[in-house]
Amino acid sequence: MEPGQKAELRDYLAAERTFLAWVRTGLALMGFGFVVARFGLFLQQLRFLDRAAPAQPLGLSLWFGTALIVAGIAVNIASAWRHVSLVRELDHGSSDVSRSLAQPVLTALFLALVGLAMAIYLFSVRGSSSGQSEIRKETSMAIAANIENKGLIDKLSNHSVDDTVDKLKGILQSKGVTLFALVDHSGEAEKAGLKMRPTKLLIFGSPKAGTPLMLAAPSLAIDLPLKILVWEDGQGKVWVTYNSADYLKVRHSLPQELLPSIAVIDALAAKAAE
Numbered sequence: 558m559e560p561g562q563k564a565e566l567r568d569y570l571a572a573e574r575t576f577l578a579w580v581r582t583g584l585a586l587m588g589f590g591f592v593v594a595r596f597g598l599f600l601q602q603l604r605f606l607d608r609a610a611p612a613q614p615l616g617l618s619l620w621f622g623t624a625l626i627v628a629g630i631a632v633n634i635a636s637a638w639r640h641v642s643l644v645r646e647l648d649h650g651s652s653d654v655s656r657s658l659a660q661p662v663l664t665a666l667f668l669a670l671v672g673l674a675m676a677i678y679l680f681s682v683r684g685s686s687s688g689q690s691e692i693r694k695e696t697s698m699a700i701a702a703n704i705e706n707k708g709l710i711d712k713l714s715n716h717s718v719d720d721t722v723d724k725l726k727g728i729l730q731s732k733g734v735t736l737f738a739l740v741d742h743s744g745e746a747e748k749a750g751l752k753m754r755p756t757k758l759l760i761f762g763s764p765k766a767g768t769p770l771m772l773a774a775p776s777l778a779i780d781l782p783l784k785i786l787v788w789e790d791g792q793g794k795v796w797v798t799y800n801s802a803d804y805l806k807v808r809h810s811l812p813q814e815l816l817p818s819i820a821v822i823d824a825l826a827a828k829a830a831e
Contacts (some may be wrong), residue, residue, distance in 0.1 A: 568647055569644065569647060572640060572643045572644060572647065573640075575640070576636055576637070576639075576640035579632060579633070579636030579639075579640075580633055580636060582629075582632055582636075582664070583629040583630065583631075583632035583633035583636065584629065584633075585629070586625050586626070586628050586629030586632060587625070587626045587629035587630065588629075589625055590621075590622040590623065590624070590625025590626035590627075590628070590629060591622060591626065592622070593618055593621045593622035593625060594618060594619050594621070594622025594623060594626070595618075595622070621674065628664070628667055632664060708800055708801050708804030708805070708808070709798055709799070709800060709801065709804075710798065710799055710800075710801050710823070710826070711796050711797070711798050712796065712797040712798075712826050712827060713794060713795070713796060713797075713830065714787070714795040714796060714797050714829070714830040715830065715831060716795065716830075717755075717789075717795060718755035718756070718757060718787050718788065718789050718795050719755070719757075721787045721795055721797060721829055721830065722739070722757050722759065722787050724828075724829050725759060725785060725787070725797075725825065725826075725828075725829035726739075726759070728825060728828050728829060729759075729761050729825070733763075734761050734762065734763055735761060735762060735763060735764075736759060736760070736761045737760045737761060737762065737782050738758075738759075738760040739757060739758070739759055739760075740757065740758040740759075740760070741756075741757050742756040742757065742758065743755045743756045743757070744757075754788065754789045754790070754791075755787075755788065755789045755795075756786070756787070756788040756789070757786070757787050757788070758784060758785070758786050758787075759784065759785045759786075759787070760782050760783075760784050761782055761783055761784075761785075762781060762782030762783050766818050767781050767782065767818075769815065769818070770811065770815055770818055770819065773811065773812055773815055774809040774810060774811045774812075776808075776809050777805065777809040777811060780800060780805055780808075780809070783799070783800075783819065783822050784799060784800070785797060785798070785799045785822065785825070785826055785829070786798040786799065787829075797826045797829060797830045799822050799826055800822075802816055802819045802820040802822065802823065803816075805819055806819075
């Protein structure tokens with residue numbers, strides 16, 4: 558347009574098309590920002606349904622989404638200001654119209670940076686999800702293994718049933734562990750006129766050690782107090798049998814830091830059997 562020449566209708570329409578294009582860009586940024594902001598909540602819901610605790614906070618998506626929404630608002634405001642300035646220039650018939658590339662270039666650079674940051678973020682989330690999948694896989698394998706062997710550990714004793722029981726009672730007493738009950742299955746069978754190889758069950762524990770376990774995993778109360786079965790097989794061998802600590806951990810989702818409280822049964826059984 559020549560200086561002082563009145564602008565034509567097509568000039569105004571071209572300016573309006575440019576303005577509407579920027580408005581669409583701003584709306585797209587705001588809409589996409591909303592989706593990104595809700596993406597973290599979506600991941601949290603998936604992990605909740607999968608019963609897997611998040612390995613890391615998922616709030617970054619909220620910041621990314623908010624940044625995009627703010628960018629969309631800024632684009633709309635800047636494009637409106639630029640459109641008004643352009644229309645005024647056209648009204649005055651001025652050819653000194655700003656051809657600044659700052660707005661499109663800055664918008665493109667901003668989107669590139671946000672896109673790169675989101676790609677890194679999604680990659681880290683994917684890595685975390687893979688780690689959680691591996692943990693779940695290992696847990697499933699542990700459960701399968703425990704089902705296969707019933708979660709029991711058998712240790713061969715070098716003593717008779719009675720001697721093993723007496724030795725275990727002495728160990729419990731020396732460590733201040735309460736023996737709640739001694740169930741003589743074979744003795745009760747004999748009273749009923751039935752024959753059964755020597756089989757005795759010791760039920761023992763400590764409320765001080767057991768209570769925190771049951772507070773952390775209430776279902777563990779069905780397997781507490783701890784139990785050790787001393788029995789004789791058909792070949793006359795004596796066995797010390799008890800629930801695996803790892804089995805109880807998986808069965809009741811016991812926190813790893815509390816596992817030592819029930820893992821002591823390994824040492825007790827080994828000491829009684831040696």
